[in-house]
Every structure is written in C-alpha cells, then in structure tokens.
Amino acid sequence: MNTAAAVADFRRYPLVQALTAATPLADRVQVTWADGRVSPFHHQWLRDNCPCPQCVYSVTREQVLEIVDVPEDVGPCEISIDDAGHLCVVWQGGHQSLFDPGWLRAHAYDDHSRAERLANKPRRQLWQHDLKLPVFEYQALMVDTDALLQWLLALRDIGLTQVRGVPTEPGSLKQIAQRISFIRESNFGVLFNVQSKADADSNAYTAFNLPLHSDLPTRELQPGLQFLHCLVNDADGGESIFVDGFAIAEALRQEDCEAFDALCQIPVEFRNKDRHSDYRCLAPIIALDALGQVTEIRMANFLRGPFDTSVEQMPRFYRAYRRFIALTREPRFRLVQRLEPGQLWCFDNRRTLHARNAFDPNSGARHFQGCYVDRDELLSRILVLQR
Known part of the structure; x- marks a missing residue:
C-alpha cells in the first residue's frame, strides 16, 4: 500500500x-x-x-x-x-x-x-591488509544498473574498489565517473593528470613517494570519492598503498583513547599553496558524527601548517599525531597493489588514506588521470537506484 x-x-x-x-x-x-x-x-x-x-x-x-x-x-x-x-x-x-x-x-x-x-542503517565494513578487494568490470558498470548499484554499495560500505577493463584513452575516466553523478572540479581541473613534471604544483606530480593522505584536506569539504585511472604504467615502482582510516581511528580509540580524543578535539590547519591559489582549512584529523561514529579522516602531512594549540596541549597532540601515523605504517593495516593500464581505483577519500611508493621516471612512462565526485552524490545515486 x-x-x-x-x-x-x-x-x-x-x-x-x-x-x-x-x-x-x-x-x-x-x-x-x-x-x-x-x-x-x-x-x-x-x-x-x-x-x-x-x-x-x-x-x-x-x-x-x-x-x-x-x-x-x-x-x-x-x-x-x-x-x-x-x-x-x-x-x-x-x-x-x-x-x-x-x-x-x-x-x-x-x-x-x-x-x-x-x-538497520548500513554498516561500514572495516578492513585491513587482507581485504578481499571488491573488483568490478567497466562494461557491466556502464550498462547494468544492478552492477552499478553493487559497486556503489561497496564504495559506501568498504570505501575502496577497483574497476578493470577501462579504456586507456585520455578522458575515458569521465564516462564512468558520470555514471554516479557530475564531477567536482578543483584548482587541478575537472580531470587531473598524475605525471612527474618539473614545474609541479603538488608532490603528487613528482616521482617522490607520497605518504598516506586524503586529497584536498585544505578544503572545508574534502572530496568524497576519488578516482585514479591508469593509462600507462611502465615505470619501476609507484605501487599504490591504502589503509582504512576508519579502522585506524577505531584501533586508536581501543588502544589509546587519550590520543583518539586529542585528534578529535584539537584542530590542525591544512594548507595548499601555489603561485595562483592559497587554500586553508582548520579542522580536526578525526571527525565524528552526531552518534559518535567516525565520519571523516583529514590527513596529509605534506599539506599542513605548524600545529597551533596551547602550551599544555602541544605535547599531548604530538604524541597522538605520531601514534596515528605509526599505526598507518603497521603492515596489518596496509593494502599494497600496483595498478595496471585499464584499471582504476575508486575510493572514499574522506575515509581511505592512499599513498604511492616512489618510482623511477627514467625506467618508463607513468600516466594516471584522476577526478573527484562528492560523497553526497554517491549516497543520492544509491537511494534513487534502490527505488
């Protein structure tokens, strides 16, 4: 009725x-x-x-x-x-x-x-290094709404997925991202090219190793979903590393509640600056919702300013910050996998921290493209498909 x-x-x-x-x-x-x-x-x-x-x-x-x-x-x-x-x-x-x-x-x-x-609310599934990675096929996602819904549910509940069989022509990423919704543009563009270049305006555009981080923590609202699509990957190194930031936060809550509380309470200023822009956001590393559940991780060591808190709180915060990063380095939490041409990562950028091993640009070409879609668009698309 x-x-x-x-x-x-x-x-x-x-x-x-x-x-x-x-x-x-x-x-x-x-x-x-x-x-x-x-x-x-x-x-x-x-x-x-x-x-x-x-x-x-x-x-x-x-x-x-x-x-x-x-x-x-x-x-x-x-x-x-x-x-x-x-x-x-x-x-x-x-x-x-x-x-x-x-x-x-x-x-x-x-x-x-x-x-x-x-x-009856959806339950997120915390994961560690032995995650059975949810893998989906590009063609199915482009034509089959049932397959699309299963992909989106995995993104919502697990926060990390891989799609295979994606065309390797530049710009192909746009079609699959738009199966969810419109793409969120940033100062890096609608689609951004992840390549080593001399005039880099981000460490992502170098051959350096990138430590575990979320993208654009310098924004009031971090992007929800991040896509990274491999077009070419002939270089030595450059493996992708992921950890479930929610699992890290929950481990910290269980193992060191004082450090957990400090990261929830004491804000950090994140900064992203280049010759033409200067973005800054002051927020805690761990954000909680109204029910006390972890809803967001904001972390990028290479995009933060000096810590600014009281004299009494500074040692407490440094201890908590060091503990958080140390947990992300523990093998039990880290999933490591190389991305091959025609494959893409899609993950919850406000939950799943990602990193990249250093690579040798002289050993071969490496070209990824990326984009963002907000988490609200993911959740809306799920509800409409479930009707």
Whole structure:
C-alpha cells in the first residue's frame, strides 16, 4: 500500500504492520500495530507532517506548511482508521490529514522504532591488509544498473574498489565517473593528470613517494570519492598503498583513547599553496558524527601548517599525531597493489588514506588521470537506484 495522497515522498513505504487501533490522548495520538507495538505521535508532529496538497506541493513533494502557522495547542476533533488502513485525523478548524501506515511505521519515534531504524542503517565494513578487494568490470558498470548499484554499495560500505577493463584513452575516466553523478572540479581541473613534471604544483606530480593522505584536506569539504585511472604504467615502482582510516581511528580509540580524543578535539590547519591559489582549512584529523561514529579522516602531512594549540596541549597532540601515523605504517593495516593500464581505483577519500611508493621516471612512462565526485552524490545515486 502506498497511495500518493498519503505519502509526500518519491520513495515507497511497504506495509510492515497494519494499524489496529488509534487512541486519543491529551497531547498525542497513540497507535497500536498488529505486532503489538505502541507508537505515540504528538499532535504537532502529525500536523507538521500532513502530506495533503495544501501542506506539501505535489510536484516537488516538498513541504509548504510551516508549523508556526498552526496553533501551538493544535488538536484533533476526530481520529479513525479507514478501510484502506490509513490513520485519518480531522483537526479542529476542519483540516484533514491522511497518513499511510507504511510511512507512519517508518517514521515512528517510540524507543523501539528508533532503535530498529538505527540497527538497520548500513554498516561500514572495516578492513585491513587482507581485504578481499571488491573488483568490478567497466562494461557491466556502464550498462547494468544492478552492477552499478553493487559497486556503489561497496564504495559506501568498504570505501575502496577497483574497476578493470577501462579504456586507456585520455578522458575515458569521465564516462564512468558520470555514471554516479557530475564531477567536482578543483584548482587541478575537472580531470587531473598524475605525471612527474618539473614545474609541479603538488608532490603528487613528482616521482617522490607520497605518504598516506586524503586529497584536498585544505578544503572545508574534502572530496568524497576519488578516482585514479591508469593509462600507462611502465615505470619501476609507484605501487599504490591504502589503509582504512576508519579502522585506524577505531584501533586508536581501543588502544589509546587519550590520543583518539586529542585528534578529535584539537584542530590542525591544512594548507595548499601555489603561485595562483592559497587554500586553508582548520579542522580536526578525526571527525565524528552526531552518534559518535567516525565520519571523516583529514590527513596529509605534506599539506599542513605548524600545529597551533596551547602550551599544555602541544605535547599531548604530538604524541597522538605520531601514534596515528605509526599505526598507518603497521603492515596489518596496509593494502599494497600496483595498478595496471585499464584499471582504476575508486575510493572514499574522506575515509581511505592512499599513498604511492616512489618510482623511477627514467625506467618508463607513468600516466594516471584522476577526478573527484562528492560523497553526497554517491549516497543520492544509491537511494534513487534502490527505488
């Protein structure tokens, strides 16, 4: 059951449990479900979420009503469950609201329902050196939406994937990146060429080894996804190295909680400067979400300024910083693999730290192309495909 009149959304809400009773209370309506669960809904919450065309524009499915335009003591004069199983509320003043039971169950905020939603959220899979790398084929991703969805889910939950069979003509990367969404442009361009060059404006464009890092930590919002596509790789060396930054953070939380707290609390200024630009961002190395889960790692030793914290905190922070980098160097966390022509890495740049061994530019050509797509675009594309 999913009637457009009762759901102000583009998603579908299957009927999990039918409504069996609706009981009016002083400031809320208490509904009972077929499985015995009881869910209270405050009057203001129900009125605020009325999906009728007066309250929600049916074309965009976006809310028109602002709750401040409804009396604070709003209450119903009639409550019922209709023959189709909807919760029907007639409000004082005559306004009517019709709530789909699938939608209502999905948004119930009793303790049991909220805990159930939290338990059903996607779970990230932490990994170490022995990760069974998720590998996908280019042709399948370009034509098969089921294969595309599986790739995007792996990016969301694991944060590191490889795609094989990609054409090696320059610019080919753009087509597969746009299977997710539009590409995020930076001062390095829409597509950037990773090659050793004399006038480099980043250490990435040299033959040096690059330590583990996230790209563009100097930006308020680091890019979400990073693509690195191998066109030519005849040079000796240059192997790719990856660690799961979330796994590093969780290991630090378990093994050295004082160091973990310091990296969550004390900000670092990251800087990216060349002749024509100067980007700076002050933020902690480990960011947490509202539930205390690690949501972002911001790290690039070669793009940071001098630490700036109190005299008392400076030794504490240096100890934590050294501990974090030492963990990234432990073999248990490091996945090392050489990328060959026609292969590409796609990974969560705000989670998966990447590095490159030094290579010998005199031993052969090496040409990669890269680009960025924001994490929001990945998550949006997943939800649309899952509809």
